[in-house]
Amino acid sequence: MSANLSTRVFDSVFEMLPNEANPSPLVRINTLHPLAAEIAAGTSTFELFAKLEWMNPFGSVKDRAASYLIRELEAKGAIWPDKADKKGRGIVEPTSGNTGISLAAMASVKGVHMRAIVPEKVPEEKKVMLRIAGADVDVLTDAMCPSPGMGEGALGMARSYAKAQGDRYVMPNQYENHANVQAHIDTTGPEIWRQTGGKITHFFTSLGTCGTVTGVATFLKAKNKNIKIIAVQPSAGHDVPGIRNKDELHVTKLFDASLIDEIIEVPFEKAYTSALGLCQREGLFAGPSSGLIFEGARMVLQRDKPAQGLGVAIFCDNVFKYISSMTKHLPALAGEP
Amino acid sequence: MSYAFPDALVSTNWVKENLKSPAVRIVEVDVDTKQYGAGHVPGAVAFNWNTQLQDQINRDIISKDDFEKLLSSAGIKPTDTIVLYGDNNNWFAAYGFWLFKYYGHADVRLMNGGRSKWLAEDDKPLTADVVAFAKSDYKITAINADLRAKVPQVLEAIATRNSNLIDVRSTDEFTGKIIAPPGMTETAQRAGHVPGAKSVPWAQTVNQDGTFKSVDDLRALYKTAGLIEGKPTIAYCRIGERSSHTWFVLKYLLGVQDCKNYDGSWTEYGNLIGAPIERS
CATH class of the missing domain: 3.40.250.10 (Rhodanese-like domain)
Structure with a gap:
């Protein structure tokens, strides 16, 4: 039986991975629409949608890149499970969590082992999720002395495994591998184009590996070069897991400034208040990176007040993996005074 | 113009050429010692800055006796050439260099660029194998307290x-x-x-x-x-x-x-x- 998208019956979890025929949902922003007053006054018809990437099978936008990375490794014969006469060769990857969770879940189904290298500041929930998904987890500490922006720790350690134990590990390297970008050229971009009937005028996302922004922008700009690509970044010294300030982008080779119309900076604490607002007023259980992107969209739209158009904001993952981060930044959520 | 003591700084190429030299001992000192476990320069031993180079009761550097024991357990001799390297731009390796000099070791060198440079160069081998060196009897003969x-x-x-x-x-x-x-x-x-x-x-x-x-x-x-x-x-x-x-x-x-x-x-x-x- 092949996937039946009308009844949503699938032969395996892999068939649930998103694509143009099986897109992640777009949900209209209603109560918190940044131009609600203008719409009520009849001076704007701008529509804003959230693309709910947490509806992907392993819970985040990273399912897309991870599935392409694994597919590429399989096609090259670079990974295999343990066999009677041959030890398996698995995956090692530096990750703030979501790519690792997706990679580990997919690798586990295939019997391939996965080692995730995560920075200490990644929330505990994500570390546990990585282990639940079947990964071995190395948590790197820089507690003795911080080295902001040096990009060495997790990336260097994953490279070390791949170099010193190449018979056991290969590193897909989401920061350099074009498969990360291709996933969004092939899936996210076409999904948005189809879901909006080609009416999209504004695309909002964050910066991390930059696979999403580069891939989606490549596709959308080819369709309509006037579509505005807006990247939302947290303020320097931020504490929003999984995304980067532009000063931290030296670790990725997938950033292409020529595709981005604007990078807007948001005070990082807003990621948390904005996420909470989305949870409580839109019923969208958005995590902090989604909150940050929404806040960036709000700032741009309230500044520019477009009379018409259609915006799509990537909502990377939901809030469940960030309970500790949410309570750290919004202590009232823990019932504290 | 060259550095004042050019021999104190060695390149990754120099280290590669001297990997098999018995008089050259390589020591890795990292912020996080998991790095060493993932892979290291062949033949390198690892010293933990926090637990092995610091006194564990008083706030102080490791004592003379403990430094002798540490080096003896790693099979290091006073006549060896010590090459230090580590992560985070050699911060902790430089601390190790200072400590070796403080305790009077004669020939100490720092690998320029540290762990990340070695890792970035395709021709530099990395291994997870740990070499067991025969114990030595390291004795400190002079302390350079003026450092x-x-x-x-x-x-x-x-x-x-x-x-x-x-x-x-x-x-x-x-x-x-x-x-x-x-x-x-x-x-x-x-x-x-x-x-x-x-x-x-x-x-x-x-x-x-x-x-x-x-x-x-x-x-x-x-x-x-x-x-x-x-x-x-x-x-x-x-x-x-x-x-x-x-x-x-x-x-x-x-x-x-x-x-x-x-x-x-x-x-x-x-x-x-x-x-x-x-x-x-």
Whole structure:
């Protein structure tokens, strides 16, 4: 039986991975629409949608890149499970969590082992999720002395495994591998184009590996070069897991400034208040990176007040993996005074 | 113009060529020792900065006896050439270099660019295999106590202005905007800097790839900062490892003869009752 998208019956979890025929949902922003007053006054018809990437099978936008990375490794014969006469060769990857969770879940189904290298500041929930998904987890500490922006720790350690134990590990390297970008050229971009009937005028996302922004922008700009690509970044010294300030982008080779119309900076604490607002007023259980992107969209739209158009904001993952981060930044959520 | 003591700094290529030399012993010192476990330079041993190079009861460097035991257990002999390297631009490796010199080891070298440079070069092998070396009987015969500054020397430098004081922490730590970078467990009661200290953050001494800048660039850097040539010099940071990095630059690359590392650094000075502090 092949996937039946009308009844949503699938032969395996892999068939649930998103694509143009099986897109992640777009949900209209209603109560918190940044131009609600203008719409009520009849001076704007701008529509804003959230693309709910947490509806992907392993819970985040990273399912897309991870599935392409694994597919590429399989096609090259670079990974295999343990066999009677041959030890398996698995995956090692530096990750703030979501790519690792997706990679580990997919690798586990295939019997391939996965080692995730995560920075200490990644929330505990994500570390546990990585282990639940079947990964071995190395948590790197820089507690003795911080080295902001040096990009060495997790990336260097994953490279070390791949170099010193190449018979056991290969590193897909989401920061350099074009498969990360291709996933969004092939899936996210076409999904948005189809879901909006080609009416999209504004695309909002964050910066991390930059696979999403580069891939989606490549596709959308080819369709309509006037579509505005807006990247939302947290303020320097931020504490929003999984995304980067532009000063931290030296670790990725997938950033292409020529595709981005604007990078807007948001005070990082807003990621948390904005996420909470989305949870409580839109019923969208958005995590902090989604909150940050929404806040960036709000700032741009309230500044520019477009009379018409259609915006799509990537909502990377939901809030469940960030309970500790949410309570750290919004202590009232823990019932504290 | 070359460095004052060019032999103290070796390239990754030199280390590769000397991997099989029995008189060359390679020591990795990292912020996080999991790095060594993932892969290291063949034949390297790892010393843990926190648990093996520090006294575990008193706040102090490892004792003479414990240093002898540590080196003996690693099979290191006083005649060996020691090459140190590590992560984070060799911060902790530089601390290891300083400690080897403090305890009088003759031939100590730092691998330029550290762990990340070795890792980035395709022709440099990396292994997870740990070599078991036969134990040695390492004996320390002389201690170079003049390489270390303690509180009295720092207070004397403030009072007499007889020394350059170099603060290698971030600008925000120097000016007193913050006591320590966010999330740090070792901190102080007060923010600011030692009166009269010049701010030269450690990162200004290295290139993008972590290798040291040229001697001319380094000389210009400290001249601009107001370092007076010929004067004794004391470097400090927060816990003493970044200042070891700058101490290495000043003493071995620029040839500052009387150069001390104040390893107590701000986590000691910023907690002292009555010590004068400047903020700016």
